[in-house]
Amino acid sequence: MAADSDGPVRSAETDKLWNEMSVDPVELHLGKDSGFTLRAYRMSDTLPGAKAAAAPAEDKAEVEETDEDVKPGGKHAADDDAAPEDEDALEPDAADFADDEDDAAEEDEDALDATPEEVPVFLTRKGKLLVFREPGALVEYVKGNDDHDLAAIEEYAELQERLSADDIVCDEDDTYELDLVVANLRGGQEAWEPELLIKAAEVGRDLGYALKNDSVVNSLAPGSPLDDLDETFRIVVDGGLRGKLAKRRLKKNDSQQAAIAWRGVIAKINDHVEWRG
Template sequence: MARQSSHRPDTDEPGNEPVEGDSPTDSEQDEAGSTETTAEADRSETPSEPADRSLWEEVRIDPVEIALPAGSGFTLRAYRPSTALTPTDISEREQDDLFAGRSRVVEDDEEDETVVILDEELAEQFAEADEEDGGKDPKAGAGRQGEKDSADDDSADETEDEEEEGEEVPAFLTHRGKLLLFKSPEGLVTFIRSGAPHDLSQLDTWDQLVERVEPADIAPLDEDSYELDLVVENLRGGHDVWDATLLIEAGEVSRDLAYALRLPAVLDMLSPGSSLDDLDEALRATVSGGLGGFRGRRRLKKIGAQTASLGWRTIIGKISAAVDWRD
């Protein structure tokens, strides 16, 4: 029996003419592959578009990322007039009440004397600064980007309160004196939508945020990302390696946190005239450059690295103790 042929039909036979374009040549395949590769490379090199900020601009709230020795987390921050905010409830730690002042006065009935009880840790580390700054308003130094209150006369407290009535102050996602930090954007958004109690719910734009926020929106700007975990190590390295941007931003967010969490000891350590405030001003001068920058560098050399690192370790420790880590 004759074996059937298994070869492809002869192209010369009628009806078997090749159709142009049915089978691309090797060169065409190579060209197509090269085009696809180039397109993929172009897409990978194309810079990603900045996150949409319209939501945050409308609600006047910002996502913030804070890195502490225990880890990094996301939270929210807003600035509002002081008269529009109810401070976080710190009844569980009334001895640290921002509005009770940095010291507590106890009347001794037997000796009819007034005894002032100071923060012992603060007094030991900053005895000289405390002596110079005694009696200053503990709210000094709080506010947007480290703005400082120069008033230091107790007799003018009433007038000062009237002047600051409309001042914008920081508020964070807090509850009962604790800063709520979330390890992921998803965790933060889940909490926002949960209806759980917190201090930012008093904002007039909060409901709008609840309705619209998505995990992709939790993308803090560079200026809203703070690395407090690197501060102490940087200071220990000595004057030559001090990172001005890192330390200035740390001071700004720490003042904001100290005000919002009502931590008078931290505010006092960063208040005008303190050694850490001198460090902050000298660093700002070096950044500005010019003659001021030269003077700032001279001032930095007079600031002890050990004293600065010790003070910042205390500040970060107090802030860390007031953090409630979630998810």
């Protein structure tokens, strides 16, 4: 399987390795730098500390109240904090009812947290994504270290034994050119490349979750402007009558605002990348 039309070709042995490990090498292009990391998808109940990745409600509210340019997802997250300054002003029954509602909400949140879901796991360590400029440096690190989040997967010890530099060949679907996103959006609707932007949203959501970065998560959350744009691109790619209608809808989007929003997301991701090798 080729990484791209001009890039290196994966051997059958390399394909077998990644399939058996259920891990993939990922190539990231960010600004003037690019490199490789690893990503896996696992059920959340098989990973330590999965519940901590959920965005705290108070942090979401703070983001929404201070970000005027791009409204992140979870539009009503701040409503929970809109309580009267003086709780004694509530009638006794109303106060009791409010407490009951809070308890019910906490129970519902705990139930959601307890439901296993498939989540992304990267080579992240202490809130940083480790990206290696050279395949050999990535392999050397993996073989010599297990103090990062990806080491929690069951297959990690076997991956350490079997991995070689020749295996760091990324599938085209796992190559993300985030460095092209802002320029493409600024080129206007006619120049937009849906596949490029869909992939950017995909890896952005994954990295937001893996890095526990609420700002990135919220910016791409359901109902956010960037998520709506992503959904429209997906309809366009699917084609048909809905695709034609979606193309018309794209023309109503402000390309400059979309570019500004994505520039902010990419900057936040870049701030949490640790370049190595």
